[in-house]
Structure formats: structure tokens, C-alpha cells
Amino acid sequence: MRTGDTHPTTAPPAGPPHFPVDPIRWPDVAAPPPASPPRTAVAAAVVRRALRQLPLRVRFADGTELGKGGPVLHIHRPEAFHRRIGKQGLVGFGESYMAGEWDAPDLVAALTVLASHASKLVPAPLQRLRGLWALRQPSARRNTPLGSRSNISHHYDLSNDLFALFLDETLSYSSGVFRGLPATWGLLADAQRRKTDRLLDLAEVREDSRVLEIGTGWGELAIRAAARGARVTSLTLSSEQRDLALERVAAAGLADRVTVELCDYREARGTYDAVVSVEMIEAVGAEFWPTYFRTLDERLAPGGRVALQAITMPHERMLASRSTYTWIQKYIFPGGLLPTVEAIAGTVRDHTRLAIVRRDSYGAHYAETLRLWRERFTERAGEVAALGFDETFRRMWTFYLAYSEAGFRSGYLDVQQYSLTKEEIAR
Template sequence: MTVSAERATDRDLFTPPHTATDKDRWPDVARLPRGSRARTATAALILRRAFARLPLRVQWGKAPAAGTGPLLRVRDPEAFFRRIGSGGLVGFGESYMAGEWDADDLVGVLTVLATHVDDLVPAPLRRLRALWVRRRPAEQRNTVTGARDNIRRHYDLSNDLFALFLDPTMSYSSAVFPALPATGADFAAAQHHKIDRLLDLAGVGPGTRVLEIGTGWGELALRAARRGAVVVTVTLSAEQRHLAMSRLRDAGVADRVTVELCDYRHVSGTYDAVVSVEMIEAVGADYWPVYFATLRKRLAPGGRIALQTITMPHERMLATGRTHTWISKYIFPGGLIPSMAAVERESTAAGLTIGSDHGYGEHYAETLRLWRERFSQQAPSVDALGFDHTFRRMWEMYLAYSEAGFRARYLDVRQLLLTASTTTRGAVR
């Protein structure tokens, strides 16, 4: 890891001794931002005071830990404050990737921070947020070209990587467990239960014409085909399409499923059932009107739409949508989690009515816990695939950060039934 010259002799405080950050692959992690002294000092003042009020034990450098709760160990306070003073939450995540802070219970620490996110910065200073947060890069907009690039950056990483931590169904969305806390033995059955709920919601049975927007690795299409449905499923991930087609052939249902490498905006035809599972988060707010209009346009008379989506509070969605976050920089470029208010608004504008709404965020927390534990157990296999230590810390942070959001009830996940409105069709864009 590259650090400033004045800190080089202290690198053992915060750098794992067996690793070095690849400065070409991770330039903003390998080097500290220049940052102004004023911003660094302000970040230090705010965070020291805020953390002292939270149910956290915090250890600053070599000083003894103070407080109560899960332990946040800041190995290099100077680097930690400089990154956050320069980049806010992006800096917070990059500091973890760099090994400058750690936690024995990462989810516990992040859950405390997510629960108290609105208390970390004093109210008067929140008005100045726009002066230091960065806007999302224009190239992350989900144009037809941009969406393809954004999807590939995440979903085309490696099918073998995802197989290391997903359940045998290769489902990359929340399961619905029969009871909580969950066990790994229940995982595949819980994913099938989630899928079956969606297919029931959409009324999928023998002869149903189904459109799936967002193929994943094919499990929903496979299960719909086994009900006797005829399925068209679309994805922008070549890696996912390749494995989905192989799995469908192995299951003996390939003759009932067409897997297209196709943008949802380019789908043709009408369908009795449209299903889309955690796809809207990748669409981007600018294109939500097009997405919902497409759902409506592809729906045959009397058809049903089953939609599964993560949601967040509306004001937080608005703030996140204006900001280049750690998640948008490293994990889901171009993505944005909607609020239920946004879903309701866009559905109505497209001529759709929400007829059923079921939330189960605690099940997503458990899903993420199982993914995170499996991923941690597979560290040597992740390395063998060519992913380095910095990537593993990034992925651990992503899974723990997401789990904490659901445990803090900052995030939720919902299954929705949408049908064509009886009063107005709405504009199809």
C-alpha cells in the first residue's frame, strides 16, 4: 500500500503485513487523497464527537478503546479522517479497503452507523453537504450503452465468483425463509419459496406467456418453465446468459425458455405475466419512467406484473441520487434504490395500479448474512480466481454494509403486484 511519506514508518498500525494495494487497479485506495487540512480537521472533530455519543467502542490508533458496543478499530486516524474529509462516505469505504480501520463485528458497527446516520453530522452542517460531495459521473447514466457497461462491471465479474457464496440455485436476491434466524440448509428452499411467491403473484401456470426482465442465472425462468409456462427472459450480462442457458439445458426446459442478451427497452411482444426481481435498482432514476412504461406496454390485457424491489426512505433516496457514493463507485455503477413513493408515482404515471405489497426486510438481512459468511469462508478460492486482498475487503464491506442497512431498517425489500389501471392507461414513453 502506498501511504504518505510521513506515515510510512507507522504502516504496521493499519496495513495487513502480507498485502500491498495494486496502485493501477485501485488508485484511490493505494494513495491517500491530498485533502485540505481544514477538511481533515473538521472530519476529525465531527467524527470523534459523533462516535462518542453512539453505542460503539472506538479505538483511535494505539489509544485504549472507549465506549460500549461493537468495537470500531481505527488503525490510522490521520488517514481515516483525511479520506472522509475529502470524500465523505466514499472515503469511509476506501479507508476500509485500505485496511486503515477494521471491526471484529463489521455488521454490528455498520448497523449502529446506519441506525444513527442522520445524527452523525450536526444539522447546520448538513446544509453544506453539497459543497463537498461529488456528483455521479455522467458516464454512469443508464443510456442503452451506459446500462450495458454498468451491468457488465458487476455481473460479468465471474460466474465462479458468485457461485462461491450464492446458494445452489444461484439466486442473487432476497430469499424468504420459513423461520428466522435462518440456516444454510434452508437456503435453496427459501429461494424457491421466494420465486414461487412471485410466480403465484403473477399468475404463472401452464401456457402462461412470461417475460422476465433481469435473468440472473436463470432460476426463476427455470421454475416458471417447469410450471408449463413459455418464458422470454432478458439480460445485459453475457456471463449470466451463458450460465443460465447451460442450467436450463441441464434441467431439460431449454425448449420453453428464450434467453436474450437484450435491453429491457428493446423487448417486443405482449405477455400474460411480467416478472422483474431487483432489477429496478439498476435502472437509475432518470429511466424509471421508461422502465414502468415498458412494463405496462408489454402487459397483455388482464395480465399481471410481479415486481420485487429494495426500497429506502424517500428523502434518503433523493440525497443518494444526487451523490457519487461508495456503492455507485465500486459496486453498482448507475444504480439507485427507489423509495416506495417513487415506485407508486412511476407506476401511476405508467397506467399501473399496485394491488399487493408485502415487505420482508429481515429476510434480506439473513440472506446477506449467509452470503457474507460463505464469502469469508471462501477467501482462498476467491484469491485463486485472481481477485486480490483489496477486492475481498471491498466485497466484505459491500455485503456487511447491505446487511446492516436491512438490520437497521434503513432498507426494506418488497414484493408488489401491479396490474393495468382501470381508469387510465397512462403514457407509454
């Protein structure tokens, strides 16, 4: 058939996956939300208009095909698909995947096309009316000290065993830095150690350095800093992470050099020669970016260094969507918001005595890191199920990893390593 043709093809797509969706655990996935026929019809028209212009092959259950050719996307239940998007936008798009209403043989490739055209998917007139139709972030998800504890627990206290199934032996849950791309699973642990060592070098961590880590993870950075002879205070809001990090620190024989505290970054005290924070700013929220960077400033001794790793997005897209409630915020990272290079620079300039002295980006490395995690997660689906995570969860997690990978492959997302300094106070 001709590209973009809307007539039925001779080979309808494969049927939808069949699995039960628990209506108690997944109330918004179990059934599409109620929506008026006119609203659903408008959503269908907008969606189909966007799909016709994309380098995709979008195949509907009746064999109808849209798009200009490219990765295949099967829409098994068009009415439910359109109703969800009409009612909940991109949140509905993700929930529709979780429900098995659409699928893609190469999910990352299909999502990469969508990420590459993110700014053009919604017509300009509707973009200007975004405040009327876009879902708003719940006030309960604000990253206040109390809200942050709940938001962090939602993700990081799921299960240490779950994360151990798809992370490498370092249990590093952030982008690695590879020597070359593409990468293989056997290279991931070294890439994570290389990333960590590079951050410690940027912060000039050495023997007897006093180090503050904001965001413990599972303890890898604290262990490597302590192995250099540093004394480390690491802060986390995840009790699961803290427990395992302490076990790993003790197993490394470094318990006398590392303290792991269940503590909000705003509660930190003391001064340090180095402050390191790896992919934690994404959980801070725009409202609290000035507070976060002032904390880095206040905790850093004059002449000290900050090393920061941050995922970033385009500035104009952040400004347009920062009040919008997204699928990632609803299901993966409540209260999360990616900063931008411009926002970080402006916040540092306007709210601190710090100066950015170096910035390096590694977006392609994150795409590879996510690919390796996603493949590992898929390979171990049976073990994930054995931990008690159902098929809806596994589809959710697969979508999250693929969605994130697509963001980096398209260039929509990037990851930065920063070095910041605070000059000695003149006497």
C-alpha cells in the first residue's frame, strides 16, 4: 500500500496480549476513563493527524495503516486508545500500553520517533490552550520535606531485589561512561566505576577529604570515595537503599569511614571539602531548585568543589510542561522534573556563590546504559514475576526503560557532569 494510505491492508496486525489487570492495584489501567463521544472523536482526529506525518507505520486492528513508513506500532483497541489520550493525554498513552491496547515490535524505535517529534505532536492552537486540557500535577506530590520522603519511597523502596535483577554488580542506577559505543553487558560495571571515579576526580576527593553525598543510591560512590581515604557522609530518603548501602560499606571494610543517614538534603549540617550528587536533582522539583543549590553552597567549604550529574531536557519544553502531570510522574518518579542546562546555570548564578567551571555531556552513554538495563530486565522477567510483580508492572517498567532510552537516542534528553567551585574568602 502507499505510505500514509488509510485503507485497510491485507494483513491485519497481531492481536493484543492477553493478561488480567488487577483493578485494585491498577485502577486507571484496568479500564479506559469515561469520556464523551465528541471528546474521543476529537482526540482520534488529532492523534491520527499527528500519526500521518510521522516516520512510523501505525497499524490499527481493522488493518488501517497510517504514517510515512518506519518502525511499526500496532493499535489493538483504537477506541480505548483514543479515549485514554483524549481524557489524559500522554498519561493515557502510557496507561494504554500498560493495558496492552497498543504495542510495538521495536518499542524503543517507535518511541524514539515520537520523542524526536515531541514538540510537533500537538497542533499549535492546542499547545496554546495547554492549560485547559493538560493534567495538572497533584499538590500532594510537591517536594516538601514530607512530600519528598513519600515520593522517593514510591520508587526506591519497591524492592532491592528488583533493582538487583537488572543493575550490574555495582548497583549503580545512573548513566555509566563507556570507553566506546556501542556497549555490552560485560562492560557496564567498568563504565559505572569510570563514571563514579570521574565524579570523584571532578570533586577532587582524596585522602582525608570530607565528602557529603546527596543521594546515596546503594552505596557505590561512598565506597569508592572511602577507598581513597575520604570520610563520607551520605544522605538518602530511602530506607531500603540505606540498609543495603550500609551492608555493602561494612562488607568493604569501610564502616569507620562512611556514615549513611536517613536525611533530607535540606537537613544537612556541617561543611565539607567536596559535595557530590548523582542524578538526584531530578527529584527536587523546580520550586526547590534554589534551595537545593543553596544547600550545595552552604555545605561546601571555601575552596571546595561540587560534582553533579544531572539528566537534562530542552529548556523550552521544560517551560511548557513543568506544571503538567506526566506518565513518568504518576507511575515512576512522583514529583520529578528534569532540569535544563539553562535552568541550572541561572539558579547557580542567582542563588549561590558557586561557579560552574566544567560541564560534559554523555547522552549517548545513557542510551546504552538504559538499553543494557532494559534487555536484562526482559531476560529476567520470570524472576521479576517471582518477586510478586505482575504483568502490568512488568509492562510499566519496560515502557519506562524504553521511553527513557528513546529520549536519549532522539537527543531530547541528555546527561551532564558538572564541576562547580566556591572561591576562597579573601582575608
